[in-house]
Amino acid sequence: MRKSIFTFILLCLGTYIKAQGFNAHFCDSTLRLNYIFAGDASNYNIFVDELNLEPRWYGRRKHLNELPLKGNGQITVTDYMTNEIIYKHSFSTLFQEWIATAEAKHTGKSFENVFLVPFPKNKIRVKVELYDYHNRIVAQATHIVNPQDILIRRIGFRNVTPYTTIHAAGDTTNCINIAYVAEGYTMEQMDDYINDAKTATDALFSHEPFKSMRDKFNIVAVRSVSEDSGTSEPANNIWRKTALDSHFDTFYSDRYLTTLHLKKLHDLLAGVPYEHIIILVNTDKYGGGGIYNSYNLSYTKGKYFKPVVVHEFGHSFGGLGDEYDYGNDDPMYFSDTEPWEPNLTTKHDFRDKWENLVEEGKAGFVEGGGYQSKGVFRGVENCRMKTNDVPEFCVVCRQALTRLIRFYTE
Known part of the structure; x- marks a missing residue:
């Protein structure tokens, strides 16, 4: 007989998890969150589509309530009873790219989005936020997830793709x-x-x-x-x-x-x-x-x-953001907003980027990037994020990637 989700939760409560803090709130399994993001250039909506339970959790087990990068959207998971933030995740979406297109000015569309968070032991509150290119919240939705909900679909327990x-x-x-x-x-x-x-x-x-x-x-x-x-x-x-x-x-x-x-x-x-x-x-x-x-x-x-x-x-x-420029139509970066991408800056708020490399004389400010010729700066002239003809990531991107790998694993 197939075990109920409630039985599965009872079993996973005893799972041994090495990472400090993880087992206080989560099982060694995945809550897959399906959403529909819909709207047009002036209206943005977030709808919960479906919840899924997958057998194992393959994401990070440390720095659970921190973010290495802001992204164009964020998910915040809080404990329902204590309001403690127990997990955060950032992302970008095709929907957010689309709403900046000419088509979005006269047509509404919907886009599927899927996010993974560790499966909670207790009831949680999930908040999803989307930001515009000025770092303003343009859509927000909050919903409650009860891990004992019988309508959370079990997936990946059999017929796994080879x-x-x-x-x-x-x-x-x-x-x-x-x-x-x-x-x-x-x-x-x-x-x-x-x-x-x-x-x-x-x-x-x-x-x-x-x-x-x-x-x-x-x-x-x-x-x-x-x-x-x-x-x-x-x-x-x-x-x-x-x-x-x-x-x-x-x-x-x-x-x-x-x-x-x-x-x-x-x-x-x-x-x-x-x-x-x-x-x-x-x-x-x-x-x-x-x-x-x-x-x-x-x-x-x-x-x-x-x-x-x-x-x-x-x-x-x-x-990482694209470091090339091919025109200035439909700009994504503005002087009053610092890009969240670690290899681009408008100099609006340059903290925690590559200022150490500037001080060491290994990088500087080269104008042009993020598809714009003016107002956006990269650290060096050429990089893998600028052209296929450069064989390596530049010193700025290498530093950013190193920091990210350490965030996930150290």
Whole structure:
């Protein structure tokens, strides 16, 4: 007979957790929060969609009520009885990018969003906030989660998508868990996909600080099978049936490769050791995309595969901003607001960024970044976050990534 969620909670209360403070509030399992973010350029809404219980927790077990980066949105989990903040998480979303587009000025749309938090032992209050480009709250929702709720769906306890370990962490109980997901690979192409996953891993670990901190990462490759090979290209009227229904031409930008189906993505990952996601797309058309603490995608069949997958991971894992400028339309950064991205500044509030590197003469202020030619500054002239032709992350990005890895694991 299948155990009830209440029985599962009683069992997990006794689970031994090494990280100090974690077992006071959480079980060694995951609460998956599904939301719908909807609206247009002037109206923003957050709706709870579905709650899921997954077998294990693969996120951080330390610094639970802290954030390394602010992001464009935040989740705050508080104990219902004491109002103590017991977990925080930050993120960015496609929805927030979309509301800045011309289409959002006359059309409303909805976007799926999925977030993972450790499964609570007791009733909690969850608050979700979205911010605009001036760091103002534009949408907020609060809801109560009772861990004994019979409508919390159990997922990932059986029929787990097959996966292969690509790189094992030195300590799998205290590491950063990454999952590759196959997109546009048929069953016959799974060996090719595994080879692409190994190539992406080699590319990642050829860059500092990942190279010297590789034992902090655990990486698996999920064998998600697509009916068709490749991905959709709307501009060319090419539509393919793939595991995640990804496509180019996101927001009518030719090279912007994304998927809108985040629930399907996380369904494929249920029961897999993961927190961060890299989607490998079986196409030779150049493109990709990366969203902080959500996912990134990269094409795999071109000469820039390696630099692109590393660059996009810089976005999705590191929260790094693009350091290039290609026009000043629809600006995302303003002089009255400091970017939360650790490698960009408007000089509005430069604290805790790379001032130490300026003092040491290793970095400075180079104008141009965040797609804007004026008013936004990066630390050095060239970097992996600026161009594919530069082989390394710059000293500013390396420092930011090192700080983030230590936040998760030390």
